[in-house]
Amino acid sequence: MTFKIVEKYEMVPTIHLMKINAPDVAKAAKPGQFIILRIDETGERIPLTIADYDAKDGYVTIIFQEMGKTTKQLASLTAADKIQDFVGPLGKPSEIENLGTVVLVGGGVGVAPIYPQAKAYHKKGNEVISVIGARSSNLLILEDEMRDVSDELYITTDDGTKGHHGFVTDVVKQLLESEKDIARVVAIGPPVMMRAVAGVTKPFDVETIVSLNPIMIDGTGMCGGCRVSVGGKTMFACVDGPEFDARFVDFDLLMSRLGLYRSEEAEAIDKYERGCGGNCKCR
Numbered sequence: 001m002t003f004k005i006v007e008k009y010e011m012v013p014t015i016h017l018m019k020i021n022a023p024d025v026a027k028a029a030k031p032g033q034f035i036i037l038r039i040d041e042t043g044e045r046i047p048l049t050i051a052d053y054d055a056k057d058g059y060v061t062i063i064f065q066e067m068g069k070t071t072k073q074l075a076s077l078t079a080a081d082k083i084q085d086f087v088g089p090l091g092k093p094s095e096i097e098n099l100g101t102v103v104l105v106g107g108g109v110g111v112a113p114i115y116p117q118a119k120a121y122h123k124k125g126n127e128v129i130s131v132i133g134a135r136s137s138n139l140l141i142l143e144d145e146m147r148d149v150s151d152e153l154y155i156t157t158d159d160g161t162k163g164h165h166g167f168v169t170d171v172v173k174q175l176l177e178s179e180k181d182i183a184r185v186v187a188i189g190p191p192v193m194m195r196a197v198a199g200v201t202k203p204f205d206v207e208t209i210v211s212l213n214p215i216m217i218d219g220t221g222m223c224g225g226c227r228v229s230v231g232g233k234t235m236f237a238c239v240d241g242p243e244f245d246a247r248f249v250d251f252d253l254l255m256s257r258l259g260l261y262r263s264e265e266a267e268a269i270d271k272y273e274r275g276c277g278g279n280c281k282c283r
Contacts (some may be wrong), residue, residue: 002082006059012139014066015109016075017051023058025088031116032094032243034213035060039073039083046070049113049188049213050089060086063112063141091224091242094209096120099183101127103175104150105168107189107195108134111142113211114188117151123274127151129180131171137162168193169200176204184209187246191255211219212237212254229253256277 034049035046046068052061057193066072077083094117102121106114111132122128125172128149130272134140140155140162147153154171155163168189176182185208187197194210201208212228226237231248235241 002040002084003086005077005079005081005083008077008079008081010075010235011063011141014075015063015139015141016066017061017063018074018077019059019061020086021058022060022085022086022088025059025086026053026058027055029055029060029089030093031096032113032211033089034242035062035086035088036090037062037074037083037087039070039077040084043073043084044070046087047090047213049211049242050116051112052116060088063109065109086206091238092240094120094186094243096124098124099126101129101180101182103172103182103185104128104130105172105185105187105189106130106132106146107168107187107193108139109141110187110189110193111140112144112210113213114143114186115142115149117186118146122149122151129175129182130154131156131168131175133157133193135159167196169196172197173200176206178202182206186210188213191251194246195251195255198249198251202247207249209243210246210249211242212244212249213242228250 004021005018005275006021008016009018029050034047036045036047048062048064050060051063064071066075085255089271104114104118118128118130129152130150131154132140132143132146135158137157143155156166156168156171157163172185185197185201185206187194187208188211198208200212228235229250230244273279
């Protein structure tokens, strides 16, 4: 069985949206979960968080950034192409409940998995305050979509080309220092950004949820590559998460483990860009 790509386009440079025909996955999907895909029989398996889903039409939307060999190869596909495997939904869904005021923080491509959560929190009756950021205005994604499901939307750019000139943490700190009674902060983005948000919220002792999807490899708990320390206990990001309370995550260990396969990733990209497909023996 293969899965047809029904829509594909580049949202901003290096970030792509892809809609996949996967009825069974769409029917069961919930915010916070992810899928594992494999482009072809010789391809590697990669986890990607579900950005949206339509149970009625049977479509699942993924948004990804060109980073490694497989995401670069995935970006080269077009609508009507097919991929070999599309498995899910995997991982524990987000615990969406009526808490009052919730701050959702998305950095870069991390805005994609924040979006379905914003919709769900809004539907539950929460006051949704969203903070989305990117290096520059031309790299912002889902701005209109996030505005539609947020009571307040703040935009930050590192270079000041749109919204607040600075980082998402600046706005999060301002919100925490305001008179708003914030019940939960959810932050998804690059690990360094999630660690920074956790550092800002710590003095306020606000529940802070982060997604540790970036460290996952196999996605089923079999490889052990996504081991993380949470509250002093060893857990697996894929089967115990991918979401955890940032107040108890050992980010130093997480950051060190993220670099374990850097040389292999660089070699795979080099071979792919030279047309070797990752399977030849060229050096």
